[in-house]
Amino acid sequence: MNSYQEEYKRKLVTADEAVKVVKSGDWVAYSHFAMTPRVLDKALAARKNELFDVKVRGVCSVHPLQVALADPEQQHFIYNSGFFSGVERKLQDEGMAFHIPGLYVESPTNIRSGQNAPDVAMIVTTPMDERGFFNFSVSCSYERALCEMARTVIVEVNEKAPRCLGGFQESIHISEVDYIVEGNNEPLIEIPTHQPTEVDKKIAALIVEEIEDGACLQLGIGGLPNTIGKMLAESDLKDLGVHSEMLCNAFVELYEAGKITGARKTIDRFKMVYTFALGDARLYEFVHNNPACAIYPVDYTNNVNVIAQNDRQIAINNAIEIDLYGQVCSESVGTRQISGTGGQFDFTYGAFRSRGGKAFICLSSTKKVKDRTVSRIVPMITPGGIVTVPRTVVQYVVTEYGKVNLKGKTTWQRAEMLISIAHPDFREELIKQAEKMKIWTRTNKRLS
Incomplete structure (x- = not known):
């Protein structure tokens, strides 16, 4: 002994x-x-x-x-x-x-x-x-x-x-x-992969067309990231890299399809960098003693200066709602905490600072609240709601109706662009609210 x-x-x-x-x-x-x-x-x-x-x-x-x-x-x-x-x-x-x-x-x-x-x-x-x-x-x-x-x-x-x-x-x-x-030596709990909706597929398609060979990916959990993973696995893209706070099932599929090599990464070349993994048994088996993966503490993976060092860093994150100023709430519904800030701010900011990088905030245009359908694009964040990403940091916003890049845009341009990707049923009311908020001008388009 x-x-x-x-x-x-x-x-x-x-x-x-x-x-x-x-x-x-x-x-x-x-x-x-x-x-x-x-x-x-x-x-x-x-x-x-x-x-x-x-x-x-x-x-x-x-x-x-x-x-x-x-x-x-x-x-x-x-x-x-x-x-x-x-x-x-x-x-x-x-x-x-x-x-x-x-x-x-x-x-x-x-x-x-x-x-x-x-x-x-x-x-x-x-x-x-x-x-x-x-x-x-x-x-x-x-x-x-x-x-x-x-x-x-x-x-x-x-x-x-x-x-x-x-x-x-x-x-x-x-x-x-x-x-x-x-301990009790039970297998790690498995998080089921959410089946993608038709809205997920439309949003994913809009994002995938923005990704280039050699891009470095950050994905989260849920139907949308896994849909993006499937689309990328079936694409002609090559030499993708990974620098992501979370390693999810989509990355396993991409790696096994030969899409992930990390060969074009600027730092941690050939390594899939992450700080935690959460998914199913296949993912846990994949990371075990795998030299293709490298786990780091979060003050490395989520450091904006580290994120920005990889060219073409892609950040893909979900939101609960976004207002006409471009403020993103991704963690609460009013005062009810749903999740947390996590690394959404870190990767949204870091990816934009990357050479050729792009940061996407994704959300369906509507959601169900009991028996009502409401817009996720709103005049102002719901009272009590938390601003996860300030308007100054947001780059791309994507719904099933399109994608817009808010960087460098005025308040009236932002309002018009966001209303253009809102559900058509809510656009007229959003225009009325934008006029009251004095972020709509006579030169703005009337959106149908």
Whole structure:
């Protein structure tokens, strides 16, 4: 038995034993996305009656949070998330979860400066390797920063977690770990691929025609990115690259179709760069020990200066609504938090600064609200809504009715361009509102 194995045995404890380090008033940080701790979360929730004012911080958990469910009145635990998943959104609706606003890229800096430093870090990892390292698997985000700043570091080992090659800061050594808990070893939760709608297909087609050989892609989750992936896989494009905060299923299809080589990237050539992966079992199998992929912390992947170094960087992101000034809301419906800012601002800004780069904000022209159809292009952001991307940063906006480039445009030009890609049923009313807002002139076209 080598020294690392001996140290492993000394530090191996049950989850119930490990969570005893948490004290009333502590901040506890969980690892993120598919790597949310489940065994430690359950054990911490079981200590409810012993603890008060424990703040738990997570990001986009795809698992039910036991600390929140065990204490709906928040007398013992307060759960907070930097980006809401569907699970966390439901908790918020019941008053059991709160949002932490911020730019994704700044998270490691905030933690290391002490602004969001945890007392205890609970991080899910792969099993320890022969050199004593635990890999953060499919979530590198800012796990390393959490571990550096925490008073106590607990790793929850999952034997089914894929090992994701770096990059850097993708692992922690056993000498830096205080306790080891062996988890339930369940496969990572799979996020189903959303089937594209006809609207998705129309929007995707408008974007695909803007992509050139050697372009570097950022895609998110959902029907639209996967539709774009399928279209690109069937196209004549070649030598595409990847620099994306998220690695999703679409990239696997593109890689296996021979479209992704990374040969024309300016930095990290031949590498698919990302900071977390979220998708199905095929994606998790793809990233495991794959030298074509490189996982980095988010202050690298989402750094606008890094993003801009790759020529022809393409950023494709979704929105909830956009107003006639060009302000984009992608994270809330009124005051109801839906997701978070994430990296949308980072990539929209960074892609535009890239030589030949393009940043797309995509949305269907309408949505259903109960039994009504409403426009997603609105005179002004819904009261209480969050501006995720300011009008000064937005470049392309795309709906199923077309795409417009708002860069350098006046307020009256923006209004006309955005109304031109709104659903026809809403254009006259939008024109009336634009006139009242004094962003419509007698030279504007009448849009039918």
